[in-house]
Amino acid sequence: xxxxQDVEDDTSEMTSEYECLQYGRIVKAExxxxxxxxxxxxxxxxxxxxx
Numbered sequence: 001x002x003x004x005q006d007v008e009d010d011t012s013e014m015t016s017e018y019e020c021l022q023y024g025r026i027v028k029a030e031x032x033x034x035x036x037x038x039x040x041x042x043x044x045x046x047x048x049x050x051x
Contacts, residue, residue, distance in 0.1 A: 014030065015028045015030050016028070017045070017046040018032060018045055018046065019044055019046050020036035020039065020041045020042070020043055021041055021042060021044050022039050023036050023038045023039040023041055025037075025038055032045065
C-alpha cells in the first residue's frame with residue numbers, strides 16, 4: 001500500500017459534532033463553530049465530557 005494513501009493520516013474530511021449547551025443545537029464541523037446563531041451560547045465538542 002502506498003503511504004500517500006493511508007486513511008488514518010487523512011484528516012481532510014474529519015468532522016466532529018458540536019452541541020450548543022444552552023439551546024441544544026447540534027452541528028457537524030471540522031473546528032468549533034464558535035457561538036450559536038440561535039442564542040449566542042457556546043458550542044461544546046460532543047466527544048468531550050462536560051465536567
